[in-house]
């Protein structure tokens with residue numbers, strides 16, 4: 001117990017707005033699983049954030065549970081990590097409201113994600129999409145974490161969280177700890193297989209070159225066989241992010257799945273060309289994902305177990321979150337109930 005108290009704290013979340021991809025696994029969840037020894041970790045399904053884009057309710061419910069099952073199957077042991085569903089811990093929405101009052105219109109307007117999503121959802125540019133970063137700041141600040149692992153597309157949001165926290169602390173004293181974004185180096189960014197200059201996205205369809213954690217081996221192999229390699233004439237497996245983004249992305253994936261270095265991979269495929277390399281990457285991915293898919297499928301049938309995990313998680317998270325929220329309510333001048 002005493003050890004728990006001194007561990008550094010870490011928190012992250014993923015929106016259940018699409019099924020988890022190979023990119024979510026290699027870029028995020030796989031790295032999280034290794035942190036549990038050194039950090040006190042909180043991970044959640046960001047369902048409140050998911051509804052900033054219209055969701056089919058049945059799909060959202062299924063994906064939220066499936067994401068939990070997948071987290072566990074990827075190695076996030078619920079005994080060592082606090083796993084919860086964002087909407088179960090009402091303090092997120094409550095602090096989110098308060099922080100809205102300390103986030104400026106101009107700041108929220110400048111968020112790249114808001115601009116991108118507004119362009120993509122022109123018929124539904126709602127208030128939640130706009131204030132998404134205040135809720136995300138609440139997610140983070142409630143837990144006073146030392147580190148917040150995020151993809152590089154979320155760094156701007158963590159920076160705004162900083163700005164909001166500093167502003168609040170400037171008025172009321174040291175209420176919030178300022179978190180550091182933590183963008184893991186290896187596999188930090190897995191790109192689309194068909195458009196290797198864009199991140200592998202969970203919210204798009206199969207034709208966008210994404211591989212899902214739950215995809216069958218056949219589907220995975222098909223995706224890798226049609227992966228874009230680069231239009232250079234050398235047909236040579238060689239890492240060069242700038243000029244060979246397709247091959248470099250495949251090398252990153254292969255390295256992450258096999259633990260081999262880029263030099264080892266170059267040697268392994270010397271003189272063999274892309275036609276041999278692509279199915280080899282596919283095979284490595286199939287074998288990496290197989291145990292995860294099987295375990296997640298098994299867990300999805302055990303609803304009672306999943307329920308016990310998210311209940312415990314919400315209870316633990318709520319306890320920590322409530323402490324911060326109480327402090328905030330007191331500072332801003334709300335009458336205690």
Ligand code: TRP
Nearest residue numbers: 012013014015046049136139140
């Ligand atoms: N916005 C993040 C994403 O789309 C998900 C998220 C919500 C999150 N709240 C968070 C990540 C707090 C880290 C910390 O991926």
